[in-house]
Amino acid sequence: MASKRITQETFDAAVKENIEEFEMGAEEAVQEAVEQFESQGVDLSNIVKTAPKVSLDSLQEPTHDVLQALNDLQESLTGSRPQEVSAHLARFCDQCRQQKASRYLAAQKGAYPILLAAWQLAATSDQGLLLQALNALAMLTDGQPDLLDAQGQQLLVATLAQNAANTDLTCCGIRCVRHACLKHEQNRQGLVKAGVLPLLTAAITQHSQHADVVREACWALRVMTFDDDIRVPFGHAHEHAKMIVQENRGLKVLIEAARGRSSIAFPDNPGVLSELCSTLSRLAVRNEFCQEVIDLGGLGILVTLLADCSDHQDLVKQVLSALRAIAGNDDVKDAIVQAGGTESIVAAMTRHLASPQVPTSETWTGQWQGLQRLPPHCQQD
Structure with missing residues (x-):
């Protein structure tokens, strides 16, 4: 049974009634309204549960x-006052950061x-203001991807292209891409057509020393391969994965980012390595892509990560998932055995045997049986 919903105005009216008719304080009035509606089975997840405040001049509702x-932001924009725009953007972001309901209410009110x-206003003049605007947009679209329209898609791609050297703007812009594309196939297809994929892979290469950019770009690339929009019967997840690999050297970009300047990049940041491995798994959608991972040296990196970072549970999970994804034929399985992969896989699964997050031998079924049958592995027994 679907939950009942009410508008913010209905909730605010109940709070106002509690204050005026029953002489309650603001906090008590809000709590009473919450209990009243929840007892009726109303979903209040998108309702701001505070009493509206009177303006300083008492002239507004x-x-x-x-x-x-x-x-206030709209007024400062109308008057073209950039300093005020900056201050009001900061206030707006502070409010949106506090709760999801504030973002929802703001979206409802334009x-x-x-x-x-x-x-x-900021795109052509002020990078600091542009960063604030992008940050506000990223917050607003978090969980509300329908807000981004075609104009926003074009502006987002243009902003990323024009500010590719700026780490903070790139990171924030990519976060906007991720929020806009999660569970939204139309935005995914629109942004891909607008040229976002080469910007995402280029960001990983250009900002390979910046963990936040690499993490966001990996996440955004994965979202492009999702099939999570229930409103669309057939998405372009597979096509997007192919485009990332074939047209934008996606596998090479990820493997080089994981390798870094030495044997392994981000040695003190397993979270970024987890993102890279997870994205690698999402792109291994064809037999030749799995082989390409081997040819590019990706297998050696995965095996090294299993051996050197075995304490980090989530990283182990993502490495095992990547190995499982590429173990699609006997050539790849043979390469895994030759690289000492079977021993590393067994050791990692044994170490995290109690963890439901880490794959077990049962998860590997077909691939694991194939590894066991290969002559090189049999000779070691």
């Missing part, structure tokens, strides 16, 4: 902080076109 920040205007 009481409103929520996030909407007041949005109104936040997207206002942020788009701030974005356009």
Whole structure:
């Protein structure tokens, strides 16, 4: 049975009634309204559970902080006052950061076109203001990908292309891409057509020493290969994976990023290595791609990670998943055996036997049986 929903206005009216009719304080009035609606089976996850505040001049209707920040932002944009725009963007982001309901309410009250205007104002003049606008957009689209329209898609790709050397802008722009594409096939296809894929792979190469950029770019690449939009019967997940590999050297980019300047990149940041391995798994969608991972030296990196980073459970999980993904034929299985992969796999699974996150031998079924049958492995027994 679907949960009941109410509008923010309905909730605010109940709070106001509790204050005016029953002489409750603001906190008590809000709590009473929450209990009242929840007892009726109403879903309040998208409701701001605070009392609207009276404006300083008392001339405007009481409103929520996030909407007041949005109104002030719109006024400063109308007057083309960049310093005020910056201050109000910061206030808006602070409010959106506090709870999901604030982002939802802001979106309902027209936040997207206002942020788009701030974005356009900053795009040609002020990188600091541009970063604030992108950060606000990333927050607003988190869980609300429908907000991004065709104009936003084009502007996002243009912003990434024009600011490719700026680490912070690249990272924030890619976060916008990720939020806009998660569970949204139309945005994925639109951004791919607009040229976002080469920008994502180039970001990993250009900013290979910056963990946040590499992490965000890997995540965004994976999202492009998802088939998670229930509104679309057939997505382009497989086609996008092929484009990343064949047209944008995706496997080479990931393997070189994991290798770094020495044997393994980010030795003190297993989280980034997990992202790289997880993305590698998502791209190994064809037999020749699995072989390409071997040819590029990816297998050696995966085996080394199993041996050197065995204490990090999530990294072990992602490495095992990557090995499982590429173990699609006997040539690849043979390479895994020759590289000492079977011993490393067994050792890793044994070490994390109690963890439900780490694959067991049962998870490997077909690949594991194939590894066991290969002559090189049999001779070691």
